[in-house]
Amino acid sequence: ETGVTQTPRHLVMGMTNKKSLKCEQHLGHNAMYWYKQSAKKPLELMFVYNFKEQTENNSVPSRFSPECPNSSHLFLHLHTLQPEDSALYLCASSQEWRGAYTEAFFGQGTRLTVV
């Protein structure tokens, strides 16, 4: 248990569906992140939020829409996804946004399958 909780753990969705991934942390951290891990590829940073403000969008397609209503919650809204979007989506949090000497805590991820 890392203190970062992601739901659901598994999700199967059709290409025309709309779904949302949820991430929650009660560690008092100020920064939250979404990462994508596709099969046989390194983790890719998607979005970064610092104090609820988005600071990074790594050229992510608009079919992925993040939302950070407060420092403890982070959502990833999904719509009209493609099969190649199937991957493990990981949420993380850290005390500081660009802290080189603080650790990031990761959730266990949501395994997404797009059919």
Next chain:
Amino acid sequence: DAKTTQPNSMESNEEEPVHLPCNHSTISGTDYIHWYRQLPSQGPEYVIHGLTSNVNNRMASLAIAEDRKSSTLILHRATLRDAAVYYCILRDGRSGGGADGLTFGKGTHLIIQP
């Protein structure tokens, strides 16, 4: 953040020490060396980090070369639960410097034989 190079995979026996190398020849003076690991079907977890001096914690030790161009993560007595992908990552320690988030490479896949 500067780039790191790690072997794709390593194999070790249970209850023996494991030395996982990382090369970072372009490291700057303000870069911190971080290690994370990812167990099967889980998110990455923090292992250890350091700047210049060697570091120890309950999970592992980090040995940093004097010129800082390489480092070694040491697991003193590997168990089957240590089988994971280990990532060496540099983080810029300047105030406001560095990339947002962590930049992961392919890491080293550590296999532990019973």
